[in-house]
Amino acid sequence: HKSNDTQPVKLSGADVAKHDNAESCWVIVHGRAYDVTEFLPEHPGGSKIILKYAGKDATEEFDPIHPPDTLEKYLEKDKHLGEVDMNTVEQEEKAEDPEEQARQERIKAMPILEQCYNLMDFEAVARKIMKKTAWAYYSSGADDEITLRENHSAFHKIWFRPRVLVDVEKVDFSSTMLGTPVSIPFYVTATALGKLGNPEGEVVLTRGAHKHNVIQMIPTLASCSFDEIVDAAADGQVQWLQLYVNKNREITKRIVEHAEKRGCKGLFITVDAPQLGRREKDMRSKFDDVGSNVQSSSNDNVDRSQGAARAISSFIDPSLSWKDIAWFQSITKMPIILKGVQCVEDVLRAVEYGVQGVVLSNHGGRQLDFARSGVEVLAEVMPILRERGWEKKIEVYIDGGIRRATDIIKALCLGAKGVGIGRPFLYAMSAYGLAGVDRAMQLLKDEMEMNMRLIGASSVDQLNPSLLDTRGLSFHSAGVPSDTLSLNVYDPLSGPKEKSK
Numbered sequence: 386h387k388s389n390d391t392q393p394v395k396l397s398g399a400d401v402a403k404h405d406n407a408e409s410c411w412v413i414v415h416g417r418a419y420d421v422t423e424f425l426p427e428h429p430g431g432s433k434i435i436l437k438y439a440g441k442d443a444t445e446e447f448d449p450i451h452p453p454d455t456l457e458k459y460l461e462k463d464k465h466l467g468e469v470d471m472n473t474v475e476q477e478e479k480a481e482d483p484e485e486q487a488r489q490e491r492i493k494a495m496p497i498l499e500q501c502y503n504l505m506d507f508e509a510v511a512r513k514i515m516k517k518t519a520w521a522y523y524s525s526g527a528d529d530e531i532t533l534r535e536n537h538s539a540f541h542k543i544w545f546r547p548r549v550l551v552d553v554e555k556v557d558f559s560s561t562m563l564g565t566p567v568s569i570p571f572y573v574t575a576t577a578l579g580k581l582g583n584p585e586g587e588v589v590l591t592r593g594a595h596k597h598n599v600i601q602m603i604p605t606l607a608s609c610s611f612d613e614i615v616d617a618a619a620d621g622q623v624q625w626l627q628l629y630v631n632k633n634r635e636i637t638k639r640i641v642e643h644a645e646k647r648g649c650k651g652l653f654i655t656v657d658a659p660q661l662g663r664r665e666k667d668m669r670s671k672f673d674d675v676g677s678n679v680q681s682s683s684n685d686n687v688d689r690s691q692g693a694a695r696a697i698s699s700f701i702d703p704s705l706s707w708k709d710i711a712w713f714q715s716i717t718k719m720p721i722i723l724k725g726v727q728c729v730e731d732v733l734r735a736v737e738y739g740v741q742g743v744v745l746s747n748h749g750g751r752q753l754d755f756a757r758s759g760v761e762v763l764a765e766v767m768p769i770l771r772e773r774g775w776e777k778k779i780e781v782y783i784d785g786g787i788r789r790a791t792d793i794i795k796a797l798c799l800g801a802k803g804v805g806i807g808r809p810f811l812y813a814m815s816a817y818g819l820a821g822v823d824r825a826m827q828l829l830k831d832e833m834e835m836n837m838r839l840i841g842a843s844s845v846d847q848l849n850p851s852l853l854d855t856r857g858l859s860f861h862s863a864g865v866p867s868d869t870l871s872l873n874v875y876d877p878l879s880g881p882k883e884k885s886k
């Protein structure tokens with residue numbers, strides 16, 4: 386399309402609308418048209434979701450799931466059809482969606498930020514005001530969400546043995562992680578699809594992490610591109626990379642080398658997700674979102690019924706194993722940390738393979754249900770590392786269900802170097818943007834100072850196992866099922882007989 390003054394003529398909405406089927410499928414993203422006909426069968430999210438926007442503007446659906454450079458990177462240049470005159474594109478009449486109207490009303494009535502006094506308050510607000518699909522993706526855990534809930538309740542099985550008459554006038558809860566000084570021993574863990582909750586996505590977390598001098602772990606499956614997230618960091622701000630290992634090792638090598646070149650100070654290889662877990666809230670909401678036609682015999686070659694998670698993770702390599710560690714050590718100088726280790730045997734192997742750290746984690750309860758909480762595994766691991774004199778050989782982190790500074794203190798008393806926090810910052814960002822993330826981090830710092838003072842510790846190196854009573858930690862008390870049959874026929878003891886009349 387060239388006009389006589391060699392300015393490319395923009396495509397019209399009508400030009401694009403003609404290509405609205407599987408035989409010829411054009412979509413508009415950010416004002417530019419793309420021919421995705423040949424790409425349809427390869428789309429990890431299946432062809433149906435693209436065909437829903439065939440001949441139309443797909444920007445709104447595209448943005449939360451795809452980093453902005455996706456089309457640049459993965460769609461051949463001859464499929465880039467050029468600019469569209471957006472004035473000629475018919476904007477979809479959004480059918481009045483009562484649920485969306487109700488959500489908008491809830492947003493108008495949402496509490497002001499100052500009404501949030503702890504991390505769970507952000508979850509309460511987010512649950513009310515987030516889009517259903519976003520809430521479903523962030524909040525869901527695998528299967529019956531037993532581990533999701535156990536992550537939080539495990540901390541309720543640990544009690545403090547505080548010491549008194551310790552001078553706690555000055556409390557310093559700063560620490561270091563992989564050699565980087567941090568203001569408080571938590572980091573923002575990797576959580577995918579940040580733009581589902583906030584249109585700016587992960588860069589909001591970058592700014593919050595900078596403001597509070599904590600580390601951000603950049604997710605492989607971020608909505609923002611890796612470079613956008615690194616560019617959003619301030620000079621000297623430390624970030625780590627969370628890596629899902631691709632079946633195509635060349636792609637993985639490129640990602641790791643690029644991350645090191647851009648200054649990442651840690652490579653966190655996710656090892657608990659050879660396949661992403663079945664998160665049923667996410668799956669259900671995905672059905673509503675694209676209509677149940679996905680249920681029909683969809684000819685796409687990807688099972689989209691697994692919700693967003695499965696759709697975006699078909700590249701992950703389930704063959705990853707201990708023999709690959711040496712290869713990673715050969716392609717990067719970054720410290721290597723295995724994220725998602727869940728028993729002491731694998732921590733000992735990690736030490737033997739020479740990695741610098743592990744995160745004891747069950748992926749926020751989103752992977753194997755009935756996996757134990759990170760803090761319970763921590764209590765299993767540290768005494769054995771100490772027994773072998775290995776506790777200095779490796780940095781041990783935990784994540785999952787950390788919602789209070791007392792959770793952080795319990796982890797550090799048991800020997801963790803620090804903790805990762807996921808959902809609370811997603812909810813804070815989704816409800817209140819950067820101000821929300823800032824407040825959430827500050828609330829944790831305020832709690833940390835008070836609780837360190839009350840436990841009788843003025844710095845994190847004073848936190849030790851003697852300050853805890855962990856005897857209840859490994860009990861997973863489930864009520865004995867009631868014995869209904871015999872109860873029904875059982876003849877209870879009867880008390881003293883009344884006098885006969």
Ligand SMILES: Cc1cc2c(cc1C)[n+](S(=O)(=O)[O-])c1c(=O)[nH]c(=O)nc-1n2C[C@H](O)[C@H](O)[C@H](O)COP(=O)(O)O
Pocket residue numbers: 522523524536574575576577604605606627655661694724746747748749750751784785786787805806807808809
């Ligand atoms: C909440 C959440 C967690 C995800 C996450 C996405 C969300 C919305 N995603 S996921 O889509 O694949 O499951 C990732 C991810 O990209 N990579 C990863 O290593 N962990 C992922 N995690 C796990 C995360 O890094 C922590 O292990 C977990 O969030 C800690 O639990 P809390 O959320 O309770 O703090």
